[in-house]
Amino acid sequence: MPSITKTMFASAADVEAAFYDALALGDIEAMMAVWAEDEEIVCVHPGGTRLFGYMAIRESWVRIFSSQRLKVHHTLQGHHNEQLSAVHYVLEEISVDGEAAAAPVMATNVYIRSALGWRMLLHHASAAPPDALAGNLQVLH
Amino acid sequence: MPSITKTMFASAADVEAAFYDALALGDIEAMMAVWAEDEEIVCVHPGGTRLFGYMAIRESWVRIFSSQRLKVHHTLQGHHNEQLSAVHYVLEEISVDGEAAAAPVMATNVYIRSALGWRMLLHHASAAPPDALAGNLQVLH
Numbered sequence: 001m002p003s004i005t006k007t008m009f010a011s012a013a014d015v016e017a018a019f020y021d022a023l024a025l026g027d028i029e030a031m032m033a034v035w036a037e038d039e040e041i042v043c044v045h046p047g048g049t050r051l052f053g054y055m056a057i058r059e060s061w062v063r064i065f066s067s068q069r070l071k072v073h074h075t076l077q078g079h080h081n082e083q084l085s086a087v088h089y090v091l092e093e094i095s096v097d098g099e100a101a102a103a104p105v106m107a108t109n110v111y112i113r114s115a116l117g118w119r120m121l122l123h124h125a126s127a128a129p130p131d132a133l134a135g136n137l138q139v140l141h
Numbered sequence: 142m143p144s145i146t147k148t149m150f151a152s153a154a155d156v157e158a159a160f161y162d163a164l165a166l167g168d169i170e171a172m173m174a175v176w177a178e179d180e181e182i183v184c185v186h187p188g189g190t191r192l193f194g195y196m197a198i199r200e201s202w203v204r205i206f207s208s209q210r211l212k213v214h215h216t217l218q219g220h221h222n223e224q225l226s227a228v229h230y231v232l233e234e235i236s237v238d239g240e241a242a243a244a245p246v247m248a249t250n251v252y253i254r255s256a257l258g259w260r261m262l263l264h265h266a267s268a269a270p271p272d273a274l275a276g277n278l279q280v281l282h
Contacts, residue, residue, distance in 0.1 A: 085226050122221075129190065
């Protein structure tokens, strides 16, 4: 009989590591295991619309994993921790099918702690300008 | 003698209202009054880099307010509330100098509650695809 136990993540950092591992492996079950179950989860892929809820988010990852192989080098640039929630600011340097993306991606990841341990509530990722590392500003709010 | 008392916001929703009021008025003091003071605050303008800290964020708003007049119609699409923090998902329909932007902007706003009341910790705004309202997905993570 297969085990149906779910991973319990002990910290926001553990969820984050599992998220990027799942992304690198293109593993849809591992990817969906990091998300909160009893909350409305939200995901914005770079250039994409805002997706609400498990089904829409799962479908988006299935589509991404079926069409390309991603390699993501991620760096935590800052964070804010509360007892029951955490916000992480991550810089993602992405290669798609071996080709480096033109610009890094800035992700805001929000985690919450529930009876099931820590889980991801939000992933909001958007492309930085190509000269992002030079610190240029763009004026349109 | 001028008053130096700061506004105390009673809820995340109050901070959000003040944020969009300040944006509409181009009022830099009102804008900076909504941000948390004793935390590292973070702001991503659409198409811009991620800004960390009070000085960088203030400078960006000074630049924005000095160069253009923004009109923003904002709609709360979802939220997650904790006792000491809240995440709001806002859709912004923006006009710049009377011209409607090509696409709406999706903002993730994070608020925290401190001894000073509720304040903004994060504003992460990124442009939705022009066909965002049709619900299309974009495959690059």
